[in-house]
Amino acid sequence: MESEPGSSDKPSNGMDDFETLISTTDVELLRRAWRNEKAAPEILRFETNLIDRVTGQLQLMEETVDDFVESSIDPLTVSLYQMDLDRTQFLLRSYLRIRLQKIEKFMFHILKTNELHDRLSKQEKNFTRRYSEVIGKHLEESVLLNLPDNYQSLIRQSTTSEEDDMVPEPQMDTFVVCKAREYVGPSELQDSNKSLASDLLMEMEPGELFFIPFKRIKKLLENGKVDLV
Amino acid sequence: MYGRKASQLVKELSSSEKGQLKPFNDDLFNQVIKECSSHHVGLQALFRNMQEEGLDIQTTRNADFYGALIHHLSLTRNKRCLMAYMYNRADVIRSLRWKLGRVLPNELVMKLSNSEKEFSKGYSATLDAYMNEMNLDLTVDMVPPKDPYIQVRVLDDIGEVLLTDRSANLARYSMHFLKRTDAEQYICQGLMEELLS
Numbered sequence: 480m481e482s483e484p485g486s487s488d489k490p491s492n493g494m495d496d497f498e499t500l501i502s503t504t505d506v507e508l509l510r511r512a513w514r515n516e517k518a519a520p521e522i523l524r525f526e527t528n529l530i531d532r533v534t535g536q537l538q539l540m541e542e543t544v545d546d547f548v549e550s551s552i553d554p555l556t557v558s559l560y561q562m563d564l565d566r567t568q569f570l571l572r573s574y575l576r577i578r579l580q581k582i583e584k585f586m587f588h589i590l591k592t593n594e595l596h597d598r599l600s601k602q603e604k605n606f607t608r609r610y611s612e613v614i615g616k617h618l619e620e621s622v623l624l625n626l627p628d629n630y631q632s633l634i635r636q637s638t639t640s641e642e643d644d645m646v647p648e649p650q651m652d653t654f655v656v657c658k659a660r661e662y663v664g665p666s667e668l669q670d671s672n673k674s675l676a677s678d679l680l681m682e683m684e685p686g687e688l689f690f691i692p693f694k695r696i697k698k699l700l701e702n703g704k705v706d707l708v
Numbered sequence: 709m710y711g712r713k714a715s716q717l718v719k720e721l722s723s724s725e726k727g728q729l730k731p732f733n734d735d736l737f738n739q740v741i742k743e744c745s746s747h748h749v750g751l752q753a754l755f756r757n758m759q760e761e762g763l764d765i766q767t768t769r770n771a772d773f774y775g776a777l778i779h780h781l782s783l784t785r786n787k788r789c790l791m792a793y794m795y796n797r798a799d800v801i802r803s804l805r806w807k808l809g810r811v812l813p814n815e816l817v818m819k820l821s822n823s824e825k826e827f828s829k830g831y832s833a834t835l836d837a838y839m840n841e842m843n844l845d846l847t848v849d850m851v852p853p854k855d856p857y858i859q860v861r862v863l864d865d866i867g868e869v870l871l872t873d874r875s876a877n878l879a880r881y882s883m884h885f886l887k888r889t890d891a892e893q894y895i896c897q898g899l900m901e902e903l904l905s
Contacts, residue, residue, distance in 0.1 A: 534843075562855070565888065569849045576846055579838070583802065602841040606834060613830035614798065621823040622790045625741045627748035627783070636784045645791070 505532050506567055511706060513574045518656070518707035519700070520693055521649040522581045522589065525600040533571055540564045578603065586611055587634055587646045651694040656708045659683035663704055710747075710782040714740045714789035721796050727807075729800050732821040737790070744786050751779040801828045805835065806847055809896060848892045859903040860884055860891050866899060 512526050544564060547557045582589060582603060589595045590611060599607065615633055623631045630636070634643040663683035683689060688708065699705040717736055724730050754776040758768060801824060804812060810832055817825065839846055866878035871890045878884070878894075883903070894900040 558857070565849075566852075569852055572844065572846050572849045575842065575844070579846070602838055605841065606838040609834040609837065610831070613827060613834055617798065617823050617827035617830070618791065618794055620826075621794055621821065622741075622787070626744050626787060630744070630748075630783060630787055636787060637780070639780075645788075 505529060505536065506570070509533055509567070509570050509574065513570050513577075515700065515707045516574060516577050516581075520651060520653045520655075522578060522585070522595060522598055524598045524701070525578070525603065527600060530571070530574075530600075533567065537564065537567060537571070540567075579606070581649075582607055583610065585647060585649055586614070587643075588648050591643065591646065651697070652692050654690055655693050655696070657689050657691060657696055657700075657705050658708055659685050659687060659689070659699075659705050661685050661704050663699060710743070710778075711785050711789075713743060714786045717793045718789050721793060727800060727803060729797060729816065729819050731819040732797075732824065734821065737793070740786055740790055744783055747779045747783040747786070751776050751783070754779070797824065798827060802831055804828075805832055806850075807896065809847065809893060810836075848889045850892075855888065857885055858888050858891060860886055860895070860900045861903055862894075862900050864899045866894070 508526075508529050512523075512529065516523055540560070541564060544557060544560050547560065582599070585595075586607065589599070589607060596604070596607075618633060619631075623633060629638045632638065632645075634646050636644055662685060683705070696705050700707065713736060717733065717740060720730060720733060720736075754772045758770070758772045758776075763770070801820070804816065805828065812828065820828065835846075861883050862878045862880055865880045868875060868877050871886065876884060876886075878900075891900060891902070895902060
């Protein structure tokens with residue numbers, strides 16, 4: 480685990496432990512998680528441990544900055560530490576915001592699919608439950624209850640529909656740009672539909688950029704072998 | 709012509725500017741609902757006809773069946789249009805919560821139906837509960853920060869305000885050097901502007 484150089488000045492020996500607080504690889508991990516989440520069409524797994532650590536570190540940094548301000552350390556250093564703090568906070572907030580947006584968009588699909596529901600954090604699950612009640616009540620009261628009996632379902636067009644056809648699903652065929660972190664052989668790029676596997680005999684060297692449908696690299700993304708850009 | 713009113717509703721959605729709401733079209737909405745009931749009545753009447761003639765509903769394919777099918781399809785189309793109308797307005801309401809904060813300006817509230825007002829309150833409450841649980845305000849920092857402190861000019865009299873590290877008197881036309889997170893909520897509401905010199 481190497482340290483990523485922080486954006487601050489090189490501090491004196493007395494402040495070495497403060498530097499380790501700021502320049503840890505957690506920020507880099509958060510940046511990766513944020514980028515992946517931004518580019519992926521469906522919601523990815525919530526990085527509980529990472530977010531917990533980052534929140535703890537942010538709090539520590541805030542206290543550090545407050546201490547600095549009080550003990551009147553050089554204001555340039557203070558503002559640099561502050562900027563680092565702000566940037567990390569922005570990453571965290573943006574990460575949570577993107578996830579919330581995906582939840583709101585694909586609400587009913589997530590509630591239906593256990594695999595996706597398991598990817599949410601505890602607070603997100605609460606949010607999903609409450610929000611589905613709010614929007615369900617709103618749609619029911621204004622539209623559905625005024626319609627004739629067989630047409631009152633929120634997720635089906637009518638009781639004669641064979642499946643839940645009013646639930647929007649994320650587009651898994653969207654093309655995404657990705658970069659491999661390790662060597663990826665042709666066998667790992669297979670679709671679950673085996674008959675199509677024969678047309679995709681390609682391999683990915685680490686560091687190369689690829690433009691590929693999301694569903695092909697879904698598994699690789701989960702294993703961490705591939706990053707979205 | 710079946711479905712014309714419903715498509716008018718949807719066209720209204722697409723003709724308004726992105727992020728803006730027109731007043732809730734109660735009239736047209738109720739007309740579409742009435743059309744749905746009449747479709748349903750027609751549908752049932754045709755099915756009754758078929759039953760009286762002793763035909764099996766599931767398998768017979770005569771004129772009555774096709775008439776009933778048209779009623780059913782128009783009904784589902786109306787339902788889709790109505791749902792789309794409500795859902796897209798709900799989308800706009802949600803984005804307004806992120807842009808404008810908890811209290812929506814009056815001229816906006818007047819454009820909403822009762823159910824939409826309930827929805828916007830419910831959504832705001834849900835969002836607040838989530839932010840409380842996470843102990844983080846998610847509505848600030850919408851743009852990547854360039855500087856931790858920014859210069860602002862106050863446009864409206866806000867008065868004495870308690871900021872993160874000190875309190876300030878935000879009188880009209882005064883300029884301040886504030887923390888970005890503090891200033892953002894006022895900038896969103898239009899009470900301050902950022903000085904980009």
